[in-house]
Amino acid sequence: MRVSFEELKTAIKNVLIRYGVSEEKADVLAQIHTETTYDGIYSHGSGRVARFVEYLTKGWVDPNAEPTVEKEMGAIRVLNGNMGPGVLNALYGVEEAMKLADEYGIGLVGLKNTTHWMRGGTYGKIAAEKGYVAIMWTNTESVMPPWGGKNPKLGNNPIVFAAPKGDGEEIFLLDMAVAQYSYGKLSTLKLAGKKLPFAGGYDEEGNLTDDPAAIEKTRRMLPIGYWKGSGLAFMLDILAVMLTDGIGAGDLDVKGKGSCGGCSQVMIVIDPSRMIDGNRLRIEVEKAIAHIQEAERVDERSSIHAPGDGMKRYHEEHDREGIFVDDRVWEQINSL
């Protein structure tokens, strides 16, 4: 169905208040879930409200916890999320990282003992819309086998790269898990009776397959680039541990507080105006976009996009027709 921004936000906010979140915090959380939905990332917007409520009821997320500063030195801050709502912790983290970038040109916030930040792109977007470059990632529990192995021992460790276009709030935004597909995607396609566009894992015979059900069964998901993504996922996990004084995938598995319960996030924020003047930045952005658009299209249905372009298409659709919310998701939110 289609709803307005305010309708969706109010529905989410009311649910959160019913489950013990303060009105002030519920307002911020509902705003972020609604913005994420508006941007077209349904899986981490409207689609994650029920799971967040489940985590609240299980005590896996403490709605009243606030982040605390553990270490401050130079352009570095280490924060303890105290198992509070991951979104609120990460919002605090990105604000701190922007302050550091204002002072030193670059800042790093290491946020440990936090919970699911929902869509990582949210925090890159906030920074880029204010003119900063951001590189951020989170570690997660184990969902993907290491290259050469069969059991999940690596997180999908989403990494975010965001940059301003130098023109108002237009930005580049890449928010990318290191797994080729998420379990959410596999499940959606399986229910729709569809195949993956490209092989996404191995079946029970050890062959690459595009059948989502077969991959759900083996849990042998492919990392992007095979051995390359396996190495990248490992590095993002161990760096998240080192740069936040946090815990890695193995200990997250043991902790067992749901997806990302106790995870670590690294937020590196940079002020590019220290390096490049605003006019040159705009010109270089235009050139980079024009350069990829020069490529001949694969076929008449193909289009070429810069990272973040997808949001604009969703905004247009949602402004025109209202924000899309899956009927079952809408019913679920209103019945929680």
Add this chain to the structure above:
Amino acid sequence: MRVSFEELKTAIKNVLIRYGVSEEKADVLAQIHTETTYDGIYSHGSGRVARFVEYLTKGWVDPNAEPTVEKEMGAIRVLNGNMGPGVLNALYGVEEAMKLADEYGIGLVGLKNTTHWMRGGTYGKIAAEKGYVAIMWTNTESVMPPWGGKNPKLGNNPIVFAAPKGDGEEIFLLDMAVAQYSYGKLSTLKLAGKKLPFAGGYDEEGNLTDDPAAIEKTRRMLPIGYWKGSGLAFMLDILAVMLTDGIGAGDLDVKGKGSCGGCSQVMIVIDPSRMIDGNRLRIEVEKAIAHIQEAERVDERSSIHAPGDGMKRYHEEHDREGIFVDDRVWEQINSL
């Protein structure tokens, strides 16, 4: 054939001196090319000497140029490589970045107008062996189509993640191009009459193929993770431009000074001792390695590695049997 470290280094150094590199600089360059070969990255060690000499003779690399500081503020330095040898510029860059990390906990060096840094891992390794975490990347000329397009408009933009293991000079090192395979790899496998282990691009009919010759023909190389790697390559290019005041893939193509002639490199170096104590770092490193090693192997020939493990295997072999140098490469170096 097999040679000693000193034999290889001396042969490379003599060649460089013959082509106008000062003795002091030739010594450093030969050392890096030899270390890279010793680490098993033949393509960017012994295998790149002839191309570097070609660039010197064409005037694409200025052997006498020194990097100059263009901007200094807070934890940021922007350096101009002045088209000098990329290895020397990058060595200077990583030293500066480590000094910034000493002062601020994190430092960023943006190096523009430089030339091929050979193996990017060299600079991550230097930092990690001294106890720093490093995230570094370079942009390159266009070698890979953007997702949805047919002509090369994206660089393969290698990105490096490096971290100490907390125990002497043992490190983690991931040095990864965003293309699934390099043209060098395609060429080597084609000459050997072999197929790629996984599809690496598209053939003339627009089908995915593991035939290296077919991909060389279309130049439709696959990025890692299909659309994901395409987005990542774009971001690494535009961020390299913004964070160094440099030029992007399109302008590198126009400049036409060979691979990476005039490119930009970003070096982010962090001192993890600000976040985590040395003992915990060691324990977490051991846990992370043990965690991936717990996975059942795919088959009896499979093994599981942490990023950088490959170097140790090459060191053992090279210590035992001498450093491997391809016969034709050895002959070429000695006849230049």
